[in-house]
Amino acid sequence: MSTLREVLETHVRHGSVPGAVGLVARGERIEVAAVGSAFTDGGVPMARDSVFRIASITKPVTAAAAMMLIDDGRMAASDPVGPWLPELAAPMVVRTPQSPVDDVVPAARPITVLDLLTFRAGYGFPSDFSLPALAPLFSELNQGPPEPQAVAAPDEWMAALARVPMLHQPGEAWLYNTCADILGVLIARVSGQPLPEFMAERLFEPLGMTDTGFAVPPDRLDRLTGYYRADAEGALELVDAPDGQWSSPPDFPSGGGGLVSTVDDWFAFARMLLDDGSVGSRSLLTPESVRQMTTDHLTPAQRAASGLFTEGQGWGFGGSVDVETLDPWNVPGRYGWVGGTGTTAHIIPATGTVAVMLSQVAMAGPTPPVLMRDFWRYAASV
Structure with missing residues (x-):
């Protein structure tokens, strides 16, 4: 061998x-x-x-x-993220994944910590990279290849994210990557570090x-x-x-x-x-x-x-x-x-x-x- x-x-x-x-x-x-x-x-x-x-x-x-923060009792998987991430307290969702970015409806329920952990919060990359609502993830949030010096600070980044509609309703579909970056901001805000x-x-x-x-x-x-x-x-x-x-x-x-x-x-x-x-x-x-x-x-x-x-x-x-x-x-x-x-x-x-x-x-x-x-x-x- x-x-x-x-x-x-x-x-x-x-x-x-x-x-x-x-x-x-x-x-x-x-x-x-x-x-x-x-x-x-x-x-x-x-x-x-x-x-x-x-x-x-x-x-x-x-x-x-x-x-670790869940084990500490500082948040729970079932908690809505809005109290820590007010930018995502009332998110909008494109009517269908193929819809233009201005054809939106309100989220049917709040985004939870579990949604972020499982990559089912409605933000991220699907298999079809040509969908209109994906363009802002790359142009405004730099969700492409890693370039750490090109990305805005967390508060500014979250403000930009709040202007981007979700591709799916919370919990509906798995989408790649973006939830992990949101989770990083959540950890910082919950921990105060x-x-x-x-x-x-x-x-x-x-x-x-x-x-x-x-x-x-x-x-x-x-x-x-x-x-x-x-x-x-x-x-x-x-x-x-x-x-x-x-x-x-x-x-x-x-x-x-x-x-x-x-x-x-x-x-x-x-x-x-x-x-x-x-x-x-x-x-x-x-x-x-x-x-x-x-x-x-x-x-x-x-x-x-x-x-x-x-x-x-x-x-x-x-x-x-x-x-x-x-x-x-x-x-x-x-x-x-x-x-x-x-x-x-x-x-x-x-x-x-x-x-x-x-x-x-x-x-x-x-x-x-x-x-x-x-x-x-x-x-x-x-």
Whole structure:
């Protein structure tokens, strides 16, 4: 059987990525491989502590932060968000998803915390990216590829969001991404702390996630990898250098995709989930909150209509949950997600497995690249 290093090196050798770092752990067995380079010029070897823009594998971390506030009794999943997010107290919804942005009706009921956690609040990306009401999400809210320095501060961002109609009534349909950013603002307002401070105090410091945050300090920029995109011919173009978008704190800390991290930091987060929310003798989350995070909450019809889930996946809080076995990498109960910057992180509670792979080439769309599939296949086999 191939080793983790051999799996990753195959893709570096073929030129699809300059480098990658992978970690697969089951019980006390931990296998880590760092292959290739941090940049296309090959000058900086990839290392176990290389720092990556982790994009949407930020989402499970944001969901965990929200669950901490629920465990604290400061909000409940059933609570309407209006008291903390007055911008969304009386939202409007397009009459049909295909309607123009000015053909709207009032929301049939308030948006709840649960709607945000399950991505069913009515805001976000459907499978049809041509719908008229989607345009403001990209033009006014910068809900496209991560560009942290281009997004307005939370209050201004929420004011803009309030002018955008929802695509669906609350609870009706699963839509991607935007709910995680709204959830980040909600966490800050409920806690009375900026999102980076809350996450640092409640998650990163207790878990020893020393390299995780919304920006990279100057003394660690030498460990931040380049971020690339493949052009039409497959050549890699630099999108962001270490002194770029993540070299200073953003005005809007994105709960949907703003974090940088390392494989060991995300591994620490994953182990906490596998240990029912505990690290050592300290409980960060209740077992029930972890169970809610890692349980599929979608109806079969919502899964079928999601457009992004074609391989037997549902959705928990902040991440997908495998509900069918369609391929070697589909393991019922597997929880986690992928990031558009070339990252993937999952846990398999039934086997106590953690699988984290960080690379630095943007995904071309919602379909995971071959590198991720090969990594998942390997992680499911060990």
